[in-house]
Amino acid sequence: MIVFDLCCAIGGHRFETWFASSESFADQQGRGLIACPVCGDSDVKKAVMAPRVGAKSNQIAAAEPAGPVHTVAPTDMSPDLIRRVVAEIAAKQAEMLPQSRWVGRDFADAARAMHEGRAPEDLIHGQASPQEAQALRDDGIAAMPLLVPIAPPDAVN
Numbered sequence: 504m505i506v507f508d509l510c511c512a513i514g515g516h517r518f519e520t521w522f523a524s525s526e527s528f529a530d531q532q533g534r535g536l537i538a539c540p541v542c543g544d545s546d547v548k549k550a551v552m553a554p555r556v557g558a559k560s561n562q563i564a565a566a567e568p569a570g571p572v573h574t575v576a577p578t579d580m581s582p583d584l585i586r587r588v589v590a591e592i593a594a595k596q597a598e599m600l601p602q603s604r605w606v607g608r609d610f611a612d613a614a615r616a617m618h619e620g621r622a623p624e625d626l627i628h629g630q631a632s633p634q635e636a637q638a639l640r641d642d643g644i645a646a647m648p649l650l651v652p653i654a655p656p657d658a659v660n
Contacts, residue, residue, distance in 0.1 A: 511539035512546035513633055519589075520652070536654050543648035544633045593651040603628045605656050610646075611635035618644045630655065 506521050507528060516539050522528040528549075531537050535545045603626035606613045610629030616622035628649065631639070639646045 508550040509537065509539075509547045510550040511542060511544040512548070513544040514539065514542045516541040516544075517550050519585075531654075534658065536652065536658065538648060538652045540648060540650045540652065542633055543631065543636050589651070596649060596651050596653075600628060600653070602626055605629060607655060607657075611639060614639055614644055614646050615642070618642070628653075 505524060505528070506519055508517055508519055510517050518540055520528075520537065522531070528537075532547065537547050538545045539547060606627045606629035608630050610627065610631045613622065613627055613629065617624050617627075631646070636646060636648065
């Protein structure tokens with residue numbers, strides 16, 4: 504596994520994502536499968552990052568707190584805490600996705616049809632461009648990017 508700091512083109516948001524390899528990153532980036540968890544922009548690039556130096560093998564690891572973390576002051580945001588919070592978000596998202604219907608690139612049209620009463624209300628997830636997502640928000644239609652990017656069902660083996 505390899506971790507990269509990424510940055511989106513629209514908002515300049517930085518985020519961290521794990522990949523099986525550099526080739527896996529390049530493949531997913533080329534297919535537009537990586538999106539900014541803040542704004543949904545899929546135009547992401549590797550950001551400059553500091554090297555990760557592992558602890559000495561004879562060091563004793565600090566004990567991790569038991570239970571989920573619910574509130575955190577910004578000054579307490581250690582990298583380990585951030586990883587745990589992101590892992591909890593990813594687990595909740597993975598638990599919720601099977602309860603919604605994949606609509607693919609028709610997300611904006613499907614959300615708008617539900618909002619306007621032309622389609623029954625349903626839980627959906629799919630893909631929208633940053634411009635489509637902004638237009639939905641401008642029209643008062645509740646939509647938000649998934650916090651952890653996913654691969655479309657038709658792109659998974």
